[in-house]
Amino acid sequence: MEKMLIHGGKKLSGEVVIGGAKNSTVALIPAAILSRTPVTLDSVPHIQDVYNLMAILDDMNVKSDFTENVLTIDPTEIHDVPLPNGKIKSLRASYYFMGALLGRFGKAIVGLPGGDDIGPRPIDQHIKGFEALGASVSNEHGAMAIKAPAEGLHGARIFLDMVSVGATINVILAAVTAKGRTVIENAAKEPEIIDLATYLNNMGAKVRGAGTDVIRISGVPTLEAHNSHTIIPDRIEAGTYLAMAAAVGEGVKVKNIISEHLDAFLAKLEEMGVVMDVGEDSIFVYPSGDLKMVQIKTMPYPGFATDLQQPITPLMLKAHGEGLIIDTIYPKRVRHIPELLRMGADITIENDVIILHHCDHLQGTEVAAEEIRAGACLMIAGLMAEGTTTITKVDNILRGYDRVVMKLRGLGADVELID
């Protein structure tokens, strides 16, 4: 298994271009099987999650081709096969095949997904949504067996018990071809949900209200893609490079950004004293002076993203005073903390509250990227640290960060992957 070596202490400068959003891409690829014609996606990130989804498509006789940043998917010869195991376990978003297969064939057998180990990640709201649309759902030896009634799925009113990105998307995927009208209340409002709705609507679906907490869907019989879809920029990758630029930059421009998607994050950087020029689709980060400690509470969008609490942590270590992080989405998402402690950070956890203090010196050592954003945190810490940081379990980073070594080197970082 590969390891990432970071020789710390170098200042970064120059430009980095953000790729298409992982969390859009991993929904758009399963959604492609709803189309009766080939689908083209542009601005696709080079991440392992994409290759794993392509392998799952292949199991269904759906051929795909990924050249440069363009992914073409041909679902015209799709076979309706069960997907109980294999690559399904390699990522979280494989659960979108539940909604997509149900929408396309009226049935699905899909193994329980893998993905980041960041505390409990139940899928009860997905199941509640499928059942409301008329499907029966059972757990058969660890795989979900979902079946529409003989007359097909019907529209329904579904009030989600909590705001869930995955459940909102899965219900949309199943409902776009259900008979009648579906209303999802307390829906997630993430930009990736708007991206999915735009893509499906361009195939002939009728999804209204994406980006608000009430989504209305009028079912249509079939979908056909006729245009290429350009994926929105990855706001989490962008936030990671912005935090990195503020921590170890000597002037870094982060390009291909929709800054409105990062409002809560940018407000926190400003509160810390990070100086930025926010342009139309890029942000320039000036070298940091004295930074102020802040308190962060993660919330569903448009609040501060849980996926950015770890990437901002090393930057907070540079600030003076006591800082707090409370992750209300995943309170146990603290797998980066023991690794940072071993690098010399001053951090404690009390009742799921992360308490941070200023730290003058991080020391490179061997640390493990236990999940994707823990990995992002450790990359930034490694760049700040003296000496060499060796990050193990680097697959967790590569599954979601587009060409990360090339991008870091482009900014002047001394980084390499070794076996």
Ligand SMILES: CC(=O)N[C@H]1[C@@H](OP(=O)(O)OP(=O)(O)OC[C@H]2O[C@@H](n3ccc(=O)[nH]c3=O)[C@H](O)[C@@H]2O)O[C@H](CO)[C@@H](O)[C@@H]1O
């Ligand atoms: C592929 C993808 O897009 N992943 C993102 C998605 O994950 P994912 O879609 O899995 O996360 P959700 O938005 O569903 O989870 C939000 C919260 O709801 C809970 N919950 C969710 C569903 C359910 O049926 N029951 C339930 O209790 C979860 O445990 C969590 O506490 O949103 C998370 C929260 O922004 C992000 O960290 C992930 O990067």
Ligand SMILES: C=C(OP(=O)(O)O)C(=O)O
């Ligand atoms: C938790 C994440 O991903 P996933 O939902 O794919 O595990 C993430 O991207 O931070």
